Amino acid sequence: AQTVTQSQPEMSVQEAETVTLSCTYDTSESDYYLFWYKQPPSRQMILVIRQEAYKQQNATENRFSVNFQKAAKSFSLKISDSQLGDAAMYFCAYRGLYNFNKFYFGSGTKLNVKP
Amino acid sequence: DGGITQSPKYLFRKEGQNVTLSCEQNLNHDAMYWYRQDPGQGLRLIYYSQIVNDFQKGDIAEGYSVSREKKESFPLTVTSAQKNPTAFYLCASSPHRGGDSYNEQFFGPGTRLTVL
Numbered sequence: 093a094q095t096v097t098q099s100q101p102e103m104s105v106q107e108a109e110t111v112t113l114s115c116t117y118d119t120s121e122s123d124y125y126l127f128w129y130k131q132p133p134s135r136q137m138i139l140v141i142r143q144e145a146y147k148q149q150n151a152t153e154n155r156f157s158v159n160f161q162k163a164a165k166s167f168s169l170k171i172s173d174s175q176l177g178d179a180a181m182y183f184c185a186y187r188g189l190y191n192f193n194k195f196y197f198g199s200g201t202k203l204n205v206k207p
Numbered sequence: 208d209g210g211i212t213q214s215p216k217y218l219f220r221k222e223g224q225n226v227t228l229s230c231e232q233n234l235n236h237d238a239m240y241w242y243r244q245d246p247g248q249g250l251r252l253i254y255y256s257q258i259v260n261d262f263q264k265g266d267i268a269e270g271y272s273v274s275r276e277k278k279e280s281f282p283l284t285v286t287s288a289q290k291n292p293t294a295f296y297l298c299a300s301s302p303h304r305g306g307d308s309y310n311e312q313f314f315g316p317g318t319r320l321t322v323l
Contacts, residue, residue, distance in 0.1 A: 127311055137314035193238050193257050195312060199249040
């Protein structure tokens with residue numbers, strides 16, 4: 093079975109600075125999709141960014157970007173110009189191309205943003 | 208507005224009682240999911256359903272049951288057989304457009320279940 097690992101339980105960043113959250117995964121599939129979800133204190137899960145494995149170009153959504161290293165099975169999230177509203181739990185998730193109804197989530201990284 | 212609703216937001220249960228958590232979506236999504244989230248942990252899959260009248264066990268299905276009689280609804284029953292039911296429960300849905308599209312999951316606001 094696929095596994096998703098987030099090795100940083102908690103991180104802190106100063107407002108306006110940049111922070112990178114790590115995620116690694118284990119899979120034998122060659123095609124798949126990766127996601128970063130944000131869970132703020134309200135606990136509503138929100139999709140932040142997504143990446144297709146067959147695309148070499150890293151996805152970007154405003155201040156959020158990813159560093160996708162397929163060979164290393166790494167999918168890190170970079171948040172630039174951090175804002176107080178970025179404080180949340182961040183979850184990395186994997187979905188295979190063929191067993192596409194099953195998602196695998198990491199254990200999450202709690203991001204604190206200091207004013 | 209399209210979305211996923213879960214009710215109630217908070218639920219209290221006495222030991223030995225069954226309780227049902229509601230999940231409704233108006234996104235016309237085929238697939239629906241139930242996850243359990245414990246403090247400091249990620250999401251663990253309880254059950255999922257790809258189409259009406261069909262569902263599969265996830266990683267921690269013991270002590271839980273579901274039904275999928277309508278496309279819009281996927282209620283979860285926490286039975287008295289579930290040994291430690293106090294947790295946060297998230298319902299999600301996703302389209303079923305085939306493997307070669309994102310099919311990302313959309314989540315409801317969650318239900319906090321506490322056993323007294």
